[in-house]
Amino acid sequence: MQRYSIFTLARNAANYHKGWGRAWRSAEPRAQYDVIIIGAGGHGLATAYYLAKEHNITSVAVVEKGWLGGGNTGRNTTIIRSNYLQDESAAIYQLAHRLYEGLSQELNFNIMFSPRGLMMLCQTEHELRSMTRNAHANRLFGIESRMISPKQVKKKVPIINMSAGVRYPVLGALYQPRGGTARHDAVAWGYARGADMRGVDIIQNCEVTGISVARGRVNAVETTKGRIRASKVAIVTAGNTTRLTDMAGLRMPIESVALQALVSEPIKPVLDVVIMANTVHGYISQSDKGELVIGGGTDDYNNYSQRGSFPALQHTVTALVETFPIISRLKMLRQWAGIVDMTGDRSPIISKTDVAGLFVNCGWGTGGFKSIPGSGFVFADTIANDRPHPIAEPFSIDRFLEGRFVDESVAAGVAH
């Protein structure tokens, strides 16, 4: 596979860009692999990449029912931050954030990481206090994060409404200077290319329809392209997790709901940080193309349809219009939904299961884009060594039995 550089760019430009090869092979399944990963989203692909790179396990297939990156990874609003409240979360999100910083170089693929700064607005007295607590927790953990005043917010975000008498006045913000965004597709493509280069087979248009378990041990998966054997299988299918775990007879603490986002027509640059407004359930950033990218909370009810409801969207936009009056005249261009996998404590599950050789990585819900590199890194280690990586350990599935939650639902009331 060719490396990308200024020289290959020049060479291909001279040839009217007709000479670029494929970024990854289109593989057909072999009869057997060491590890099968179900789901070619960011988490599945990163796991495959680190299995090959860090653990030298290259007999790996990533089996995807659609196209790689076509699930939530390709539908998310790409917010990256690590200012979480609990130490367990801070550890994994910080690892991911650190890996994101150098990921374009590592993958030789521009993931357009843009640490433009991220603000979580405080719009009630309660929120101001809980975010201040968050800032202290982050500092103790070594995450650069601090509170800023309303005046500093206004200076960084001139379009924000600070007039007196608004329903939710801005009382301050939790500011993470290295928070930001990255190009979602590029993260999936970069990991796919890196994994493929190391010998991983990425098999698209291949749906897993069964998981074969004998004497408490997984031994194969059934797919629309036939049976594939493996002694280790990892389920990394986000909103479809329950459908896969049902096949292996496992029961999960997960519910699937729709999460929506929308983008406006492109306008001139007005916003160069990412803003989250948890009290009013909305967040907003501006893409390089000039579109405002807007998201909010999930729809309420269980849903596999990959379609959201209009009232949920309306709720998000209504709330944001007061804080950013400028958006009231904008036309919205596109709207879509992804099916997200919600756990009871709003933290992920990275775990071995009761079936030997079967692993799950799910429950990222509304916020798992930012964690892709860290999650892939610790999950690959967990699979390779058949025991939880220390950073993954608190996220094992037993926590629901033991009542040992990693409660982030209080810290982040909104989807992100």
Add this chain to the structure above:
Amino acid sequence: MLLISCPVCGVEGDETEFRYGGAAHIERPASLDPENISDEAQRDYLFIRKNPCGLHFERWVCARGCGKWFHAARDTMTLEFKAFYAITDQPPKLAEGAPAGPKGRGGRT
């Protein structure tokens, strides 16, 4: 947008007039045998969900109407309601993919 009809007061409206209450027919172990609840039973009650892709029995409350809770059967893939039934009733026997009632909103029971 979901269109819902309340089997208690008979009002029909869209989802903004109702509120979702999650999966239905989950029994609280403590009310059956408060002395001997295993951790497993408590976990199952609190967290484990069927989360089916297809027929789902769930609870709704008629928030802007009579204020009463009721049950619904809904397909989570097509978002079609198959039935609305009383909060005291057991789930109706419905074949997966069975046609919906009048106007696609499911019959009342």
